[in-house]
Amino acid sequence: MARRYREIGKAGWGYTLITSIVGLIYFSPVLWIILTAFKTRTDALAVPPKLFFTPTLENFTSVFYRSSITTGTSQSTDMALYFFNSIFIAGTSVGLALIVGTLAAYAFSRYPLRGNDTYLFIILTTRMMPPIVVIIPIFLMFRLSGLAGSYWGIILLYTAFNIPFSVWLVKSFFDELNPEIEDAARMDGASESRVFFKFCIPQILAGLSATFVFGLILTWNEFLFALLLTGVETRTVPVAMARTLGGEVGVDYGLLAAIVTLFLLPIFFVTFLLQNQLLRGVTFGTVKK
Amino acid sequence: MTIELKNLTKRFGDLTAVDQVNFDVGDGEVLCLLGPSGCGKTTTLRMIAGLEYATEGDVILQGKRVNELAPRDRNVAMSFQFYALYPSLSVADNLAFPLHAEGLSASEIDARVKKISDTLQLGGILKRTPGQLAEGEKQRVAVGRSIIRDPMCFLFDEPLSRLDVQLREEMRGEIKEVLQDLSRPTVIVTHDQLEALTMADRIAVMRDGRVEQVDTPHNVFQRPTNLFVAGFIGTPQMNLLPATFTESKGDGIAQFAVQGGQSMTIQVDRRIEELSPGTNVTLGIRPRNLEISRESAEDGISTVIDMVEPMGAETLIHLNDGHQDLRLVTDWRIPHAEGDKVHTRFPPHATHVFTEDEQVLRTQ
Amino acid sequence: MANENSRTGGFGAWLLDPKRRGALLVTPAITILFVMNIFPLLWSFGLSFFNYRASSLKVPTFRGLSNYERVLTDDKVWERFQTTAIIVGSSVILQLIVGFLLALMFAKAFPMRRIVLMLVLTPMMLSFVSVGVFFKLFYEPTFGVVSYLLSNFSDDRFVVLGTPAGAIAGIVIADAWMWSPFVMLLVLAGLVSVPKYLYEAAEIDRASSWRRFWTITFPYIKSLLLLAVLFRTIETFKLFDIVYIITEGGPGSSTETIAVYLYRTAFQFFRTSQSSALAYIVLFIVVVLTNLYLYAVNRRAEEVD
Numbered sequence: 001m002a003r004r005y006r007e008i009g010k011a012g013w014g015y016t017l018i019t020s021i022v023g024l025i026y027f028s029p030v031l032w033i034i035l036t037a038f039k040t041r042t043d044a045l046a047v048p049p050k051l052f053f054t055p056t057l058e059n060f061t062s063v064f065y066r067s068s069i070t071t072g073t074s075q076s077t078d079m080a081l082y083f084f085n086s087i088f089i090a091g092t093s094v095g096l097a098l099i100v101g102t103l104a105a106y107a108f109s110r111y112p113l114r115g116n117d118t119y120l121f122i123i124l125t126t127r128m129m130p131p132i133v134v135i136i137p138i139f140l141m142f143r144l145s146g147l148a149g150s151y152w153g154i155i156l157l158y159t160a161f162n163i164p165f166s167v168w169l170v171k172s173f174f175d176e177l178n179p180e181i182e183d184a185a186r187m188d189g190a191s192e193s194r195v196f197f198k199f200c201i202p203q204i205l206a207g208l209s210a211t212f213v214f215g216l217i218l219t220w221n222e223f224l225f226a227l228l229l230t231g232v233e234t235r236t237v238p239v240a241m242a243r244t245l246g247g248e249v250g251v252d253y254g255l256l257a258a259i260v261t262l263f264l265l266p267i268f269f270v271t272f273l274l275q276n277q278l279l280r281g282v283t284f285g286t287v288k289k
Numbered sequence: 290m291t292i293e294l295k296n297l298t299k300r301f302g303d304l305t306a307v308d309q310v311n312f313d314v315g316d317g318e319v320l321c322l323l324g325p326s327g328c329g330k331t332t333t334l335r336m337i338a339g340l341e342y343a344t345e346g347d348v349i350l351q352g353k354r355v356n357e358l359a360p361r362d363r364n365v366a367m368s369f370q371f372y373a374l375y376p377s378l379s380v381a382d383n384l385a386f387p388l389h390a391e392g393l394s395a396s397e398i399d400a401r402v403k404k405i406s407d408t409l410q411l412g413g414i415l416k417r418t419p420g421q422l423a424e425g426e427k428q429r430v431a432v433g434r435s436i437i438r439d440p441m442c443f444l445f446d447e448p449l450s451r452l453d454v455q456l457r458e459e460m461r462g463e464i465k466e467v468l469q470d471l472s473r474p475t476v477i478v479t480h481d482q483l484e485a486l487t488m489a490d491r492i493a494v495m496r497d498g499r500v501e502q503v504d505t506p507h508n509v510f511q512r513p514t515n516l517f518v519a520g521f522i523g524t525p526q527m528n529l530l531p532a533t534f535t536e537s538k539g540d541g542i543a544q545f546a547v548q549g550g551q552s553m554t555i556q557v558d559r560r561i562e563e564l565s566p567g568t569n570v571t572l573g574i575r576p577r578n579l580e581i582s583r584e585s586a587e588d589g590i591s592t593v594i595d596m597v598e599p600m601g602a603e604t605l606i607h608l609n610d611g612h613q614d615l616r617l618v619t620d621w622r623i624p625h626a627e628g629d630k631v632h633t634r635f636p637p638h639a640t641h642v643f644t645e646d647e648q649v650l651r652t653q
Numbered sequence: 654m655a656n657e658n659s660r661t662g663g664f665g666a667w668l669l670d671p672k673r674r675g676a677l678l679v680t681p682a683i684t685i686l687f688v689m690n691i692f693p694l695l696w697s698f699g700l701s702f703f704n705y706r707a708s709s710l711k712v713p714t715f716r717g718l719s720n721y722e723r724v725l726t727d728d729k730v731w732e733r734f735q736t737t738a739i740i741v742g743s744s745v746i747l748q749l750i751v752g753f754l755l756a757l758m759f760a761k762a763f764p765m766r767r768i769v770l771m772l773v774l775t776p777m778m779l780s781f782v783s784v785g786v787f788f789k790l791f792y793e794p795t796f797g798v799v800s801y802l803l804s805n806f807s808d809d810r811f812v813v814l815g816t817p818a819g820a821i822a823g824i825v826i827a828d829a830w831m832w833s834p835f836v837m838l839l840v841l842a843g844l845v846s847v848p849k850y851l852y853e854a855a856e857i858d859r860a861s862s863w864r865r866f867w868t869i870t871f872p873y874i875k876s877l878l879l880l881a882v883l884f885r886t887i888e889t890f891k892l893f894d895i896v897y898i899i900t901e902g903g904p905g906s907s908t909e910t911i912a913v914y915l916y917r918t919a920f921q922f923f924r925t926s927q928s929s930a931l932a933y934i935v936l937f938i939v940v941v942l943t944n945l946y947l948y949a950v951n952r953r954a955e956e957v958d
Contacts, residue, residue, distance in 0.1 A: 011763040019758055023772035030775050033787050045796045104682035111675030126690040128943045130891045132915045133932035136925055137693035160689030163682050221780035223894055238780045253790060260783040267778045272771055279842050340853050361859040373854035377872035390859035
């Protein structure tokens with residue numbers, strides 16, 4: 001009878017417990033990977049699988065240093081460079097796509113061209129198409145132009161892949177703004193660039209960061225193009241990851257898990273910081289504040 | 290059937306939104322919770338409905354303490370400020386919605402919807418969805434949905450606040466008519482005093498979470514119990530003059546010195562004799578009670594006409610004596626010019642005296 | 654505004670004319686897209702009419718529509734499309750169910766929600782390579798956790814990937830696990846956009862939770878669900894990495910999706926032109942789906958207004 005009614009949409013610590021259990025079950029494959037990163041080679045492939053073991057940091061060391069059996073000295077792997085490459089390439093291309101995309105989105109939103117919707121449709125289609133459709137021409141193009149193996153090549157390619165979503169997302173944020181404020185600023189004599197930088201951009205900062213996270217998640221793990229178009233100097237972590245799979249002794253799961261774990265950290269923290277904005281981003285900004 | 294609130298208190302962290310509220314609403318009675326925004330009136334209403342829980346105190350419906358009950362178990366009907374119409378349902382389905390829990394047959398539901406839509410003239414829009422309705426129609430549907438059941442009590446949160454002036458006047462009458470037929474206790478939250486004065490049997494004036502006065506519209510207007518109620522109710526606002534009580538001459542006739550040194554002798558409530566000379570008080574007089582004359586008199590002060598605002602049948606005159614502003618409403622036919630020197634007159638028993646603790650001085 | 658540009662004169666003024674502002678702002682984006690996407694797209698469109706092989710140096714000859722004819726009459730292709738449809742269909746349905754339930758769970762505000770939510774969001778941030786490799790390990794009959802757990806229920810060592818059905822299930826689970834969080838984010842966005850007062854009104858009106866869901870919650874999320882279905886369908890349609898790593902299309906060709914087949918045609922058999930033709934057929938399907946996707950987006954936008 002005394003069914004106490006909770007304020008709608010609120011819950012307490014008991015609920016946190018339940019969701020944490022569900023969350024942990026969902027998280028368990030990731031957890032297993034993280035645990036594997038702390039296992040010795042024997043523990044990683046123990047039968048039956050081991051949940052409790054003596055942790056070792058060996059795998060993390062061998063991500064960056066490889067001990068040579070013949071000389072007994074340890075030698076640095078290039079993994080640090082690959083981590084830098086991944087961060088540099090993903091960060092730059094997503095950032096670049098955001099800048100270029102924001103400019104275009106502003107134009108599409110405020111100065112519609114003839115055939116505006118057609119342009120927007122074509123732009124979105126390029127994002128939806130299977131990458132395999134263009135992979136051969138791009139491969140040939142990169143080889144002919146010398147872009148293959150360079151930072152610029154892969155950055156430009158990733159930028160192109162991120163532009164469609166940047167344009168669509170950011171346009172939806174611009175569309176939400178009240179243009180009266182901009183007109184008022186123009187009446188007061190503000191220049192066009194001032195209107196853009198001082199009135200429009202600050203209002204959609206949350207949306208821009210959502211777009212950034214969204215793009216970052218989709219770019220961070222790209223494999224196929226990175227495999228074909230990066231060279232020794234510009235190799236990214238997913239490619240390096242795949243390269244650890246080969247070898248006569250089979251997959252070194254501990255080592256791979258250590259790379260996966262380390263590679264997860266940056267994107268995890270960025271997403272954590274911008275979590276609320278991400279929620280807005282995935283719906284094309286159709287959810288009003 | 291009654292609603293009774295006893296020492297009802299709601300705190301959100303450090304903020305006390307509702308502070309020791311007491312009142313009761315009888316069967317068939319309409320009580321308006323009136324106050325400026327943020328005074329806790331909506332929170333009080335939501336505590337009656339069960340949408341918020343009381344931190345302290347009791348909500349008693351029909352003699353039964355319901356503090357712990359969920360809204361659905363309290364059997365109340367409520368209309369929301371933003372109407373809360375279900376966007377995906379047609380008007381008819383919106384109206385029928387509260388009936389599903391009653392276990393009625395489809396034909397009974399149809400009959401009730403028909404009856405309500407006749408009362409509120411919704412017949413023509415029953416098939417539409419809320420998105421296709423005008424504000425006034427939405428409001429009527431919201432009212433219809435809340436009165437379609439026969440609940441313990443009716444609660445309305447700012448029912449008319451989103452309508453334009455003309456529609457508001459029309460709906461005020463319509464709601465009043467509907468309410469008269471419902472012999473249930475009703476609580477209406479509003480910030481509009483005209484709404485409260487016309488629709489309520491009694492008004493509870495609230496400020497900062499506290500109820501300042503609960504009384505009939507007439508008494509709230511004519512006999513405010515404190516300075517806040519006096520200043521809040523009535524347009525134009527009551528004139529409030531800081532003054533010092535200097536001398537009592539018996540029978541409530543007393544002399545006051547106002548700021549700037551002028552003094553006047555006026556007849557007020559007899560309890561003025563309880564004060565000792567030299568006490569600071571606030572004198573309150575409604576602009577419609579204040580009079581002016583060309584000749585100097587004891588029962589007023591001399592002022593200059595600052596501004597004349599014609600309001601149609603009446604004229605609002607702003608007076609100033611260099612220290613205080615007074616507002617006065619007179620018949621439009623009496624000509625006045627800005628800059629004229631005039632004398633005010635405070636007629637016997639028209640002036641309320643408020644002591645320093647802001648309470649009125651009045652023989653009960 | 655006019656005197657803003659008068660200082661520059663000549664070409665600068667012509668370029669900065671307000672009439673051209675829209676076109677000017679769009680130019681960088683369009684240029685990059687043209688060079689990196691549209692131009693290669695046209696190139697491969699051209700290739701699809703020749704008999705070009707990336708592995709040979711022979712001068713390609715024009716073959717007209719014969720590549721398309723060969724692809725469309727190839728029984729194998731239709732088989733691959735069927736496999737893809739099964740995987741896409743079951744994965745998307747699973748993602749919808751799981752994502753939807755997760756969203757219902759996270760629609761409430763509770764202490765530490767931000768942190769618990771991260772547990773669920775993480776799979777989305779893993780690379781396909783790592784998900785593929787580790788799910789393959791989980792399914793492994795000797796060392797795998799899944800086989801180990803399943804062995805508690807049956808006496809035999811369970812070889813998950815040994816049968817076509819098991820292999821498809823294995824891929825679908827891995828893919829759905831990775832992308833259900835995405836569906837969750839979409840649905841969650843819909844759920845939090847439901848005005849609170851509607852739930853309060855339903856509580857006052859004593860609506861059952863069933864009725865409350867169908868009259869209030871569902872209308873607010875239905876177009877987002879459609880959005881999720883389309884977006885995930887388009888993405889899963891391109892599913893390549895996970896399949897390639899977990900099953901390599903096997904056993905037999907039972908899990909060979911159209912994307913894997915395309916990859917093989919292009920890079921193992923070097924039938925470049927034929928793969929381009931097939932790629933264009935895939936692109937056509939994706940364009941149709943994209944159109945539906947846009948329709949869903951626009952409808953959502955209208956509903957929110």
